[in-house]
Amino acid sequence: MSHKNGDQGLLMHWAFDEGSGTSVLESVSQIRDDIQYVFNQAEFNEHSGPQWRQGVTGSGLLFDGYSTSVVHTVVNEEKKNGGQEFLSALSIGVWVAPRTYDWGYEGKLTAIVNRHNMERKQGYLLGMFRHGSWSFQVGLEGGEWKELWAPEGYELSKNEWSYVNAVFDGTQGEIKLFLNGTEIASADVPGGSRIAEAVNTELLIGKNNHSSLLAEVFNLQMFSGIMDELKIYNRGLSKDEVAASYREVLDSAHGGVRPPLKYDDIKLDRTPLLADRHRPQYHVSPPAHWMNEPHAPIYFDGQYHLFYQHNPLGPFFYHIHWGHWVSSDLVHWRDLPVALSPEKDQLAPDGIWSGSAAYDADGLPALFFTAGNDSASPNQSVALARSTYPQDGDPDLITWIKHPEPLIVQKQGMGAFGDFRDPFVWKDEEGWYALVGSGIEGEGGAALAFASQDMLNWTYKGPFFAADIQKYPYLGPIWELPVFLPLGVDKHGVSKYLLLVSPVGAGADVEVFYWIGQLDKNELSFIPDQEEPQLIDVGDFHFTGPSGMVDPKTGRNIVFTIAQGDRTSELEYQSGWAHNGGLPLSVYLREDGRLGIEPIQELQSLRGEKRLSLRDKSLAEANVLLKDVQGDMLEIQVELEPGNAGQLGIKVRCTPDGEEETLLYYDFNEAKLVIDRTKTTLHPGEKCRGIQGGKLELLGENLKLHIYLDRSMVEAYANGLKSLTTRVYPSRKDALGLELWGDGKSLVKSMEIWDMQSIW
Template structure:
């Protein structure tokens, strides 16, 4: 413990310094007792042997709060706060501010009952504005620091005081008075009959009946409670005393000292290892691919607060080969007094007129109706030389609002997609027309800031195709090259939402009529790229400037009960990057990019022209949950043919992938995928894959823990999830008539990308 002035030390009634290196409790120095630290991974089966993190603190260690499960609890019987005066002080470094809490407060420390207007809470709103609230005999008092906000990823010394004799409550930031309020002199503090919590609000709002909002995310150190109000001078001296070992300066924080650590999830048997994943917590679709100075950048929708939807930021990865990705700090966050205080949603990336990378994003702002508009951010690479594009500056105003008087859906104006032809910029924004269904709106500009509305790019018949929903998200329009007749073709991709929508990735091939600003499909009915069910969504795409390939990125939705996402600490991952191209028959082809071959660690099987029975004999000694399997079967007879994966020795768990040659359909049967009764991975999924009777069946399967991606003759993919319970559910066997000839089968063990 550092040396204090005696007058200050004798009034200290609680102090938590978090100097432990491990354990489920933290030592409180004044009462000399251990207080419990709640943390989901202390007892979680999904993350064995994982403990709460202590990181580098203002001095010694600090405690890291994950934002959704970590808090300290002192039982109400063991803590009675003072009534005539009080000081709360602590060092905090927030990593995230939350964002779907409305006006509720993220608690730093509290022991309050808001309904009865008793107790106290010190915390901050989603904008970083500090709040000190307490119940007095004269009423409930709420003091905030409107002109002063907490910075994220930096240490800040926060102090709140209540002085009954003077009738003053105050908040100090880094030793300076930030806000104060006069209350009735000699008012007494009214304690609440609830537990003292650090890092969690006594009255947390719940979502999904599982996640508590109002919880702190980041680092906390040296939490102190005094039984009187410290003076301004004492607070300044306390602030300075902490900084003596750092030359009088607040120590800087390294990103790894405050961020979510990817390696903390390494023991999770269901977490993919060679697919795109966030370091932890929640992700939505990968989006805004960009190639810059020899590196690929990809962003993703991310909630750093926890593994649940909401509070959307832009996570960021960078890669040299589109396979091995490096985590980059969060690039865009919702911000007070910016265009996106209520969410920074999906968009795209491009370059401005001077070649500077720019991001177009959906800005959420609840002060408007509709509350979605398009924002722009420019890289600071020209000013700071940051080739990893870590720093972005948002344009102060939205560059695009939803057009008025066009009968558009008020909840549909998002996901910009931008490209340039000649001197003209074009932009698509996902939307919907009331009574007509989804569409993509077309805009054009000459300077990226001033846009004019051209009209809907394409409107489908929602009577014929109700599954296309009322709004289209994530529209994409890119060139596919020439068809067999020499005609230029484009692909138009959308993801529908709405009550009747089938939330999948649909596409049309056709003509982009630039002069009239419309897309003309070759065939009216849309097609699917993937025939799984809600595991291949959230499309984004680019034309790779290195190779000219059209590369598609998607999110692979998880399919677990919400309580399992809570217990595992992460939700969802990306699919493999997929190349789209026109085949010689003018049909769309899809396959994983060739770079996935670099993941092959060793060959487990490589045989040709053998029967299914002979292959199954060889497969008895082969197992794994990170595999690539490539099998080609002769098409000689009717019936079904395919393979079992994630098969246990007794076959009480297994997943079947098969092609029905009689109906030209491919399916996954997950009726025996897991023994866990709570898991939702059940039933049969699939659809048509129209192969000729003479065409060999080629199945390419990528297995990555809970992820399964199957590609059928480069015609369709089928993406699904599996969550077996048994440790031995790693076997493979072929399915079909034992005498069927297998032209070839190869099995590779694959390595992870991190």
């Protein structure tokens, strides 16, 4: 927008009309300010500048929430213009569309624009706080720090444009806030007050001058969303001037109404990450930033819904929401808006933690989640959210309304007090049942059982199952994420069930352990067939965070997991993402009574060109043919007859000279499935190292491996009995080769390899 007569006293103006590039013009001084952004220089991706979007006039700058900011060097001209040692008046006007809110760590504001030092009581700060509250704060000459907060009801809405103005007028002795052209708050300051200059402090847009540091890498209190038309004046604007500047934007570009904002313009965009050479392409993942476990799978109206623990601010563990995907085939997923966010309420202001989904009495999906409320004791309870489907008929189930009260609040004597989370709920003809992860004081992890007739009022039934921590110390003091699935009847006609848990706490081995056993419906308790738990996956902390469902379409039991990223915070910062889902697994009771584990058949729809098909070759003959097959997105099926081999397997992600490679093999003497990552990468910052593996009894069968390579993901399924999930981050781009490997005369009974296609 051009500078008009009403712009007298204009110190600085950023129109954000560039629409591309890595700098933005401050038009009064004609200085081009650098935009800090993680992918300006990308290590694993193509270089790409910050994201620009439609603004209120022209373009606006999209701030990613963890790396985007603008640094402006205040020049002498600006100081002379009223920014001498003290400012007697200051006005700020800016259009903002927040994408998400910060949790409010250490009580600091997410900065919209600031040049301040609160400790020294200098400068000014305009910013947001928890749940959309916002404030203008100034340091006054004489050492007072003055804060003016927007009153309740005037929070800044997510995914909508708001026009924010803050006015300090020391001569008049007042400080004011305006929202969308209307005054909403004012406070007196002593007449003749002046703002103390924040010496040796940069003017920052989108980043707090004194942001908190998380994991020694991530600056918190950074703005997430779009900003446009930022103006700073060295005089106090009148309410008429503020109203006029608001109306000007509405009338000039938007027919007199508040500027609309398309969700697609502000949502997290996965496009910049698609070229990342380590990011999986056919595994489900958030569009960007952080996820931990996927959970609450449910089928409704022809679609599968899957939710996930998500920090929309950046690729770090912080303020957790429920992300949401939908799919018609369990393979190709669409990103939907965040389903559940922490809100300013007494239910879950501090986090929406893991849970599950079940059907209500009308057959509609209901979400059960762990409500985080740090002002309550304990700070975790079980809560409910219902879909607005009966009102809006939206098959994507985008909108959810939380039930205002917790459903289940932990009482003393109900498990380990203070650890009470991750409800797993199911329904049968008699009512609803819930398992909640906890422990038994002084004893060990436990899943606690609850029952309800109406899904709202729950009765505690006691521990569903608890193991002997003296005997199995690796099962830890607390269990998270219990999952309970029916396996059908065994060959003796006995109904069998599967219980999964994830131990945490001192001494716990954080893996997915399971038991097969029977349900005592009267006691609502579980009786395992064997006391000792088993592992589904032997990849050592890469297959975690289980959730599960009975697929009503096919009757299968399907298990979802998080595939841990296995990286440092520094590399997650540079990459812009952390973690993804594992492939969905079908789990079932085999004829021999063991648990069968297979990737779902629908994944075959991703097969592209068949790269190899061979039968009855020696390892050497097969390796000649394998020389022509390269890739980091492949499906491999191979059956190997060991002959006299003690160890037998396949190398993947090999460089031509063998400098980098990952070896997956079976040790017949030890009956172990093993991954050797000692040569996986030369990158000094990556963590993928060492040798991992675990027990697998083949009982004389040939070794049958079903392997999925997807960039940094390696998932191997052995003989339908065990999986091994791991991560590989080769430093070299030519680490794409394959080679069969063994220490004896072995026969390749069969081998088939396909290219795999991206689901995005």
